[in-house]
Amino acid sequence: MVDCRQAQAADAQAMIAVHHAAVRQIDQKHYPAELLAIWSPTPSAERTQWMINLIANSATLATVAADSTETILGFALVDLQASTLKALYVDPGCARRGVGSTLLADMERRCGERGLRRLTLNSAYNATAFYQARGYVSLGATEQPLAGTAVMGAVHMSKALLPSPGS
Ligand SMILES: CC(C)(COP(=O)(O)OP(=O)(O)OC[C@H]1O[C@@H](n2cnc3c(N)ncnc32)[C@H](O)[C@@H]1OP(=O)(O)O)[C@@H](O)C(=O)NCCC(=O)NCCS
Numbered sequence: 001m002v003d004c005r006q007a008q009a010a011d012a013q014a015m016i017a018v019h020h021a022a023v024r025q026i027d028q029k030h031y032p033a034e035l036l037a038i039w040s041p042t043p044s045a046e047r048t049q050w051m052i053n054l055i056a057n058s059a060t061l062a063t064v065a066a067d068s069t070e071t072i073l074g075f076a077l078v079d080l081q082a083s084t085l086k087a088l089y090v091d092p093g094c095a096r097r098g099v100g101s102t103l104l105a106d107m108e109r110r111c112g113e114r115g116l117r118r119l120t121l122n123s124a125y126n127a128t129a130f131y132q133a134r135g136y137v138s139l140g141a142t143e144q145p146l147a148g149t150a151v152m153g154a155v156h157m158s159k160a161l162l163p164s165p166g167s
Contacts, residue, residue, distance in 0.1 A: 004106035011055070012048045012049075015072060016050075038150045075087065085107065088104060125154070141154075
């Protein structure tokens, strides 16, 4: 069973590990290895602190998917002010079992409850079909800034959220 809940600082290290593993398994037909290495540097105390800061930021909604043993299977981050999904990562060890879809649907519900009417995102090429199958439409090509001066090609996408009951 997969349970989605708000992320806590104690989850940060596991979230960084999932981020790293998920990016490193992306097929190099989408992005070269050098770019994947910039996208997700080797886990470190600095990377964990970066995630702790995001979780603590009230402008960010951070959720994790955990199994019955509290193992973190994936996570999602939304910038509430920009109505933008900034991150969705699933451990490759449990890929294609619906964890990403569950996290995304849960995040859309939470955003709807907070009054957001739309979510936008910059999809990596490997994930575009995943988002399309979940109702996101392409708004065109874009570039996603990475660390330093690096950028990666991406697809800007958007989806209207259902109003939450009572709003
Ligand atoms: C994109 C990502 C989050 C998807 O996570 P996931 O948990 O594998 O997603 P799901 O299992 O919910 O769905 C993935 C696909 O597997 C399929 N699937 C689900 N369960 C399945 C099963 N038991 N057997 C086979 N296929 C299955 C789904 O139909 C879906 O296919 P579709 O996209 O063609 O419709 C994950 O691949 C990931 O972390 N990628 C690397 C990081 C990344 O690119 N993140 C997005 C940045 S924009």
